[in-house]
Amino acid sequence: MTAPSTGPVGPVTARLIELCTRTRDRLRTPELRDRVDGLVTRLGEPRIRVAVGGRMNAGKSTLVNALLQERLAATGATETTRLVTWFRHGHQARVRVHGRDGGERVLPLAPGGGVGASVGDADTAGIGHLTVETPNDALTRHTLVDTPGMDSLSRLDPDSLAALGDADAVVYLMPHPGANDVEAIDAVRGWAGGLRLGAANMLGVLSRVDTLSDDDDPWPTARQVADRYARDLRAVLSDVVPVAGLLAETARGPDFTEADARCLRTLADADRGRVTRALRSVQRLRRWEDAPLDAADRERLLEMLGLHGIRVGLALLDEGRRSTPALLEGFAQRSGIAALEHLGWDAPDEVDRRALLALQSDLDRLRLEPALRQVELAGALVDLEAGRMRLGDEDVARLRDLATGVDDARRLGLEAGAAPAAVAAAAAAQIPQWRRLEARSSRVLQRHVRTARELCEHILFTGPDGSGAPTPPTWQARTPSR
Ligand SMILES: Nc1nc2c(ncn2[C@@H]2O[C@H](COP(=O)(O)OP(=O)(O)O)[C@@H](O)[C@H]2O)c(=O)[nH]1
Ligand SMILES: [Mg+2]
Numbered sequence: 215m216t217a218p219s220t221g222p223v224g225p226v227t228a229r230l231i232e233l234c235t236r237t238r239d240r241l242r243t244p245e246l247r248d249r250v251d252g253l254v255t256r257l258g259e260p261r262i263r264v265a266v267g268g269r270m271n272a273g274k275s276t277l278v279n280a281l282l283q284e285r286l287a288a289t290g291a292t293e294t295t296r297l298v299t300w301f302r303h304g305h306q307a308r309v310r311v312h313g314r315d316g317g318e319r320v321l322p323l324a325p326g327g328g329v330g331a332s333v334g335d336a337d338t339a340g341i342g343h344l345t346v347e348t349p350n351d352a353l354t355r356h357t358l359v360d361t362p363g364m365d366s367l368s369r370l371d372p373d374s375l376a377a378l379g380d381a382d383a384v385v386y387l388m389p390h391p392g393a394n395d396v397e398a399i400d401a402v403r404g405w406a407g408g409l410r411l412g413a414a415n416m417l418g419v420l421s422r423v424d425t426l427s428d429d430d431d432p433w434p435t436a437r438q439v440a441d442r443y444a445r446d447l448r449a450v451l452s453d454v455v456p457v458a459g460l461l462a463e464t465a466r467g468p469d470f471t472e473a474d475a476r477c478l479r480t481l482a483d484a485d486r487g488r489v490t491r492a493l494r495s496v497q498r499l500r501r502w503e504d505a506p507l508d509a510a511d512r513e514r515l516l517e518m519l520g521l522h523g524i525r526v527g528l529a530l531l532d533e534g535r536r537s538t539p540a541l542l543e544g545f546a547q548r549s550g551i552a553a554l555e556h557l558g559w560d561a562p563d564e565v566d567r568r569a570l571l572a573l574q575s576d577l578d579r580l581r582l583e584p585a586l587r588q589v590e591l592a593g594a595l596v597d598l599e600a601g602r603m604r605l606g607d608e609d610v611a612r613l614r615d616l617a618t619g620v621d622d623a624r625r626l627g628l629e630a631g632a633a634p635a636a637v638a639a640a641a642a643a644q645i646p647q648w649r650r651l652e653a654r655s656s657r658v659l660q661r662h663v664r665t666a667r668e669l670c671e672h673i674l675f676t677g678p679d680g681s682g683a684p685t686p687p688t689w690q691a692r693t694p695s696r
Contacts, residue, residue, distance in 0.1 A: 226566040231257050246583070256380075261303070265359035267370065267378040267402060268387030269394070273421040273459040277387065278360045280462035280551050282352050285469065286328035287360050293332045297344050298377045301358040304347025309333065314342040323348070343373070370398050379405030383415040385554070386451065389422045391443045399450050415571075418447060418454035419554070424461070424522030432458075432522065433548075458549040461526065464518045465545035474518065475538040477511045481524070482531040489528070493521055519545075584622070587669040591617035594662035603659040609651070612644060616666050622678040625669070637678040641670040 231254055238250040266274045275287035275295060286301060288294040311319040311333050324330025329346060352358075359381060361374035370378070378384050379402055386402075388395045403411050420426070420443065423436035436456040444454040464470050481489055484506040492502045499512055499521065507515075515524055523545065530544040546552065595617055597603050598610060605613065612627065619625030623632040626640035648667035652660055 226570065227257050230570075243585075259357070261353070261355065261357045262382040263359060263380070264356045264383045264385060265361060265378045265381035266385045266387065267361050267363060267374060267398075268419075268421070269363045269365050269370070269398070272363060272387040272389050274363060274387050275360050276459040276463045277385075277419065277421065277457065277554075278358055280459060280466045280549070281358060281554065282350055283466040283468075284327060284348075284350055285463070285467050286323075286346055286348065286350070288329045288331055293335075293338055294329045294344065296338060296362045296364060297333075297341055298362065298373050299329060299360045300343060300345040301350070301353055301360070302345060302347055303350065303353035303357070305349055307348040308346075310345040310347065311335070312342045312345065313340055315340070343377070365394075365398075370401060375401060375405045378402045379411070381411075383417070383557075384411055385417050385419055387419045387421040388443070388454075389420075389425065391418075391420065391439070391447075391454070396447070399447070403450065413448065413450060413452050416451050417554075417557070418443060418451040420454055420456040421459050423456045423458050423550070424520055430525065455553045456550055457554065458522065460518075460520050461523045461545050462549035462551035464523065465542050465549055466551065470518055470538070470542060470545075472538050474515065475536075475541055477507055477515055478524070478527040478541065479531060479536060480506050482528050493525060496521060499524075582672060584625070584669060584672060587665055587672070588617055588619075588625075590665045591662065591669070594665070597658055597662065603656055603662065605651075605659070609647065612647075613662070613666060616669055622673045625673070632678075634678045638674055641674040644670045645674070 234250050234254050234257065238247055238254065241247045241250065266278055268274050270291075275289040278287040278301065279285045279289070282301060287299060307323045307327075309321045309323060309329060311321060313319075321333060323346070327348075329344060333341070333344065335341060359377050361377050362371065363374050364371045378386075384402065386395070386399060399416070403416075418440075420436060420440040423432050426432055426439060427435040429435055433456070440454045440456040444451065447454065492499050492505065496516060499516060500509070502512070505512065515527075519527060526545065526548050527541060530541055533544075535541060535544050591613065594603075594613055598605065598613070615627045616625050621630060622641075623630055623637050626637055626644070628636060628640055632640075645667055648663045648670065651663040652667065654660065654663075
């Protein structure tokens with residue numbers, strides 16, 4: 215487990231940490247203690263965690279670089295683009311390689327900064343995730359998590375799902391939204407326990423808008439498509455924002471220099487008919503004979519801006535925005551990146567709100583524990599005693615067993631060590647009666663018999679004392695950070 219980063223947390227969060235720590239020390243079940251430990255780690259992180267998700271090639275790493283204003287994430291397809299990568303603030307720049315076995319190696323940043331194409335492992339299967347620590351200003355507000363999003367056609371890989379499901383907020387990228395994305399978003403929310411992630415903290419991005427249509431100006435189509443998806447996905451995403459990621463990466467990053475501005479100006483001042491024809495396709499631009507720019511310069515512009523970005527550059531120059539800063543400002547404006555830079559997810563009360571949401575969903579998961587249901591059922595016995603609810607003698611006996619049994623067999627009135635099938639059958643047999651009682655009018659009764667039914671269902675579905683069915687995915691391989 216990574217040591218929790220120290221740093222300022224809000225007053226509510228500080229109290230929660232204290233409460234969790236005290237509760238943790240009183241718990242005897244190791245798995246429960248682990249879960250509360252995980253919660254403490256998460257609460258103690260001073261910055262909210264924003265994870266960027268979506269399928270491979272959606273443009274996630276490019277967008278991460280735009281948000282970092284630095285090219286730290288590897289883009290395209292390399293060894294490192296297949297790994298979940300955390301970008302967190304640190305005073306010293308370095309890459310931590312976290313093995314799945316809990317081991318850790320520290321590497322310098324690659325030449326040129328960032329992760330580089332490889333971390334020098336013959337076998338990346340043993341790597342859990344990477345953490346890039348660097349004194350980048352954007353990271354003083356939040357920690358960013360880039361995910362690989364490798365997929366069979368519709369599914370994200372388990373590492374990506376886990377990283378997204380454990381984030382405080384998710385930016386989900388879709389170059390061409392479709393049914394697969396809806397499935398993937400549902401899977402991410404399922405991983406998060408279905409509670410913590412939703413329209414309040416999941417934002418959609420229509421990425422690579424320049425590749426969405428063949429129009430000279432892709433924005434009208436992009437806005438239309440984004441609006442349609444925002445409407446369709448309103449229940450799960452707060453909005454769908456169109457972004458030209460590549461243009462944003464170059465606009466915000468350090469790579470576009472005075473020399474590049476000069477190249478664009480040369481193009482703008484050349485015969486416009488020829489330039490326009492050359493810009494119809496990447497191939498035409500590459501094979502352009504007697505071009506006013508040599509092949510290397512054309513390639514560099516293509517790599518940084520894409521055809522669309524070069525056209526945007528020419529339009530900006532036509533408007534008289536000829537200096538490098540003016541061009542960069544224009545690129546940023548026409549990339550749509552500003553919509554993502556002011557999300558308010560890092561405002562202090564938002565951070566506290568998120569901490570509380572995280573706690574709520576963790577508590578909801580804990581509520582599934584038989585031991586906690588029994589605590590609730592102990593309240594039922596008190597209410598019975600005090601005459602606040604009435605039940606027939608047989609039901610009282612069953613309720614008492616459920617509330618006090620020390621294992622699932624005895625919770626169901628059987629001998630200790632009863633066969634699993636007998637335990638399951640006894641659980642199944644009780645469910646209809648509790649359900650019938652739930653239809654009664656007394657609120658107190660309803661609440662307690664529902665807990666009784668849920669406990670029986672839990673025993674039925676997970677097998678006696680958790681022996682049978684698989685653990686819900688949310689509890690496996692929780693966070694790569696732990
Ligand atoms: N034309 C264009 N290409 C983009 C854009 N964003 C990313 N790309 C390119 O698409 C490829 C995949 O991008 P990457 O960010 O690595 O995708 P990821 O797999 O989702 O992280 C790279 O070659 C990027 O340069 C964009 O907005 N427009
Ligand atoms: Mg990537």
